[in-house]
Amino acid sequence: QSVLTQPPSASGTPGQRVTISCSGSSSNIGSNTVTWYQQLPGTAPKLLIYSNNQRPSGVPDRFSGSKSGTSASLAISGLQSEDEADYYCATWDDSLTGWVFGGGTKLTVL
C-alpha cells in the first residue's frame, strides 16, 4: 500500500487531455512540493515535473502539474502515442522522514 494514492490506470485517445491525480496527507503533499516521473516500458524513471508545476528543460509543455492542499495532479494535453507509460508522483514525508511515491498510473493511449 503506497503512502500516496494514484489511480492504477488512465486512458485517452490521441489529441485528448488526460489528468492523473495523486492524494496524500498533511505530512507529505500538504507540506512539501510534488514531483512527477515518467517511466517508459523497460526503462528507468525520468523527471517530468518538479516543485509542483515546473518542467525540466526538454519536457514538452503538453505536460503540466498542479497542487492544492494534500492533492496534486498531472495533466497531459494533446495526448500522443509516445506518452504511453507509467507515471508516478513523489514527495518527502516529514513524519516518515523519507521519500514516498504513489503506486503509479499506467497511461494507455487508445
Next chain:
Amino acid sequence: EVHLLGSGGGLVQPGGSLRLSCTASGFSFSSYAVSWVRQAPGKGLEWVSALSGSGGSTYYADFVKGRFTISRENSKNTLFLQMNSLRADDTAVYYCAKHSGYSYSYVFDYWGQGTLVTVSS
C-alpha cells in the same frame, strides 16, 4: 552528460548479503545527494535510502533499517548499498538516483539503468 551506472546485482539466497555499486560521471559527484530506489517486479517505485553529498547524513526506509547501509566514496565517484539479511521481498530492480542538490530533500533528477537483485533459494 550525467551518467549513473549501477552494478552488483544478482541471485542471492535468503539471509545472504550483496553489495551494489553505482558509478557516476558527468557531474561533481560530491556536491549532490544520492539515493537508492527499488522496484519489485511489476510493482511501483519504493525509496530505500538517501545520502547527503558529504556522506554525513543518511536516511533509510523503515523496512531496511538495520539491514542495509548506504555509503559513498567521493574520490571514486561511487555510491554503494550494502545489503544484509536479505529477504524474498527485497527482490527488485535497484536504481541509483542523483538528487538535484546537496540535500536529500531535493528531487531525483537523474536515474541509473538499474540492477536486478533476486533473493531466492
